[in-house]
Amino acid sequence: MKVVAGIDVGGTNTDAVLVRDGRIVERAKVPTTTDVRDGILAVLSRVKQDYGIERVHIGTTAFTNALVERQNLQTAAAIRVGSPVSESLPPMIDWPADLRRATDNLTFFVAGGREYDGRPIRPIDHAEITAVARTLTARGISQIAVTAVFGTSYPEDELQVAEWLRSENPALQVTLSHRIGRFGILERENATLLNAMLRPLAERTVAGFRAAVPSNLFISQNDGTAMRAESAAQLPIFTVASGPTNSLRGAGLLASLTEAIVIDVGGTTTDVGVLRGGYPQSAGLDLSIAGVRTNFRMPDLCSIGVGGGSLVDVASGAVGPQSVGFRIIEEALVFGGHQLTLTDVAVAAGRADIGNRALVRHLDPKTIARVDDHLRVRLSRLLENYDRLDRQLPIILVGGGAPLVLPLLRELGRQVESPPDAAVANAYGAAMAQVGGEASLTFSSSVSRKDALAKAEAEAHRRAEAAGARPGTTRTVELEDAALTYLASEALKVHARAVGDIGEAGE
């Protein structure tokens, strides 16, 4: 019996599920270990006795944590290809000071890059690139981020620079911006540099995963798809938002809903995201990773300070944002503490059976009513953000605090699903990943809009297949165009993304 294993390596726990034909057949949880291999082997050994595992999909927060904590980051060099264009806006100009200090990255401006219509700004210069490679070698820097002006539309210069760098010193590892980001040179370069700084850690981490899972290993990406492990070792930046994405997708798949609001009630906050077509709706405004602005698509999450540990104001019935957090087992009334939390109110109201109910028997029913009123207003305002005129989306409720708000949501007349395996939604989301491909191209006015869209779409499908999608299963999930307004000639920028099922052969 062939199954797919989904593993979520979190900061605290490592969760695993085995999935056959879309159904969870086994689940396990072990504490996350310093050597990730041990945790993965332990969790796999718990679940896999009777099954042949076809593929393993791992979701990890290792790289996100490294960026946030400024740990395990390698010094890198930024090469901006386009001189003199963009010199007034040097690399890392908008980075937090502590990250700049922690990394000590170098910067080079070199000739090259293109105009919007593909004409070279200035030709790239072999001798100049060779000189840069020699400087890097002398300084002992091996991680390079190459970003060319209009590089997403015309990647040739970035590819040529990489080739020249490696021909001078084959040990140089080069991350190319057109492989990483979109339009917007600074944000794309930022993400490219972060990737370069993460690569040595990524290689070690993926080697650790491989020691546990030698073949058919895939790693979760930001967009809910998975990539082959060897790609993840080169492109760790694509994993930094995979945690919330896997949770949202996993919840949707568990509830068999592709259009839904996912509400995750935790100890301190309630996080809300939306599924459209089975994938998280992405945030539209600029997004930062660890204080660095990038232009990645990340799930659009909204948080309110309401959770199981939220403090309750008796007079007004207001809940949060202050919370006792993980100290709930000492500080909440039902555990013999002295703080009135949302959990205490829920226990008193008979909605949850946690701790000692006798300790909250004295709570005034009027207090409970006030808290309920408060929460009803907060929840309906939150939901209003996602509802459409013509219909309300169903809700998928997950997280430890789910029982605290479930009855209130039903009172609001909402359809609420609370799938039994919600606790492993993240690992399940990882297991159910498809593979994807993206293309962001610019077309001159000689190409019709219809042809431009078709070309970008075809390229996205081709890239999805190159990433491991089974031919025939790919479908377009994003297709957007924007004109370069103002220009007399109507240049068009098109972005396409396609996803497909992972091929039988795997790797």
Next chain:
Amino acid sequence: MSFEIRRADLSALALGSGILGTGGGGNSYYGQLVAGQIMSDTSSVRVIDVTEMDAESYAISSAAIGAPLVCLEKPPSLRALQIGLDSVAAVLKGRVGAFVTAEIGGLQCMFPLMLAAQTGIPLLDGDGIGRAFPEIQMCTFMIYGTTPGLPLALSGDSGLLLDARAHGSETPRHDSPDEPSGIGVERRLRKICSDNGGLIYMTSTFDHKSLVRTLIRGTIGLALALGRAVESARGARKDPIAAIVETGQGRRFIGGKIIDVERRFRAGHDWGKVLLEGVDDDKGRIAEIAFKNEYLILRIGDEVALTVPDLITLVETETGNPVTTEILRPGLRVTVVGLPCSPLMKTTKALKAVGPKAFGYDLPYIGLHIPAQETNDV
């Protein structure tokens, strides 16, 4: 009347000019970063009223011409701005008394600011639009015949494209008699721009007398005040929308969420409309806003509530951040605020260039009406 802009003020200026950008004007983030590079922690730019400017000197306007999206790959170039300035200043024999921005809304106001920071010459408190508009004939300088701002230079990253030293102050003829002033200039510039990488800089000259007549005064100060009001409202956890309405003496029309965005690209512009459904106190109301790069016509229900040239601006309800037409998407929670345009934009002559009909809408100009304060007797 003069005041200083310091590096720490740039984020407020960018925020405020974004609000005045009414959905267009480009993204000022890169401009803010470049200006920040030029200014040290202690330096500042002096902003003066036009009456404080030396009457014998000239004001230089530096503006980018091109596609806002190209700016995202080719960020503001101090070098190109400086080349243009050098060319024009040579003809003026150094009589540069101030810098001035043609457009306060969005990114444009950052360019003269960069040169003011670089040279120590003051910046005029005012502009030629009081908001953002897509075409050159839509600014007061053009409407009231201050064109074409000679001596004039065009420059790009590659160097000078049109040297002021070559043509001096001789006026070339561009316009046919039937067209509003400036449309021919606009068309030619666009061609030069398209042929030169989609982004060029125009450095032009205005004499003191014309500026006294045509400058929309106080708009740098207004942008800064709007940005500061939003930042301090956020810091104090107060309503940023109320801060915008109060500072800009405008009116809040509707708060809601975007339910549909319809757009098409035609003749170099981003046309479309966005549909908004009211939430909270505005539940049950529907708003539709038509845009062509900028927001132009606001309908609430079936009624036209506000049109150009008054300002229709969309901001994120929670943060007060401006929402440009490029980032419109369903689900975004926004508030529509109307702000008054300058009286210079409401004359018969001006409305011909910037009223609803100039944008192809067969509608009269519906101006901002601010209802009297509701009395609170309870």
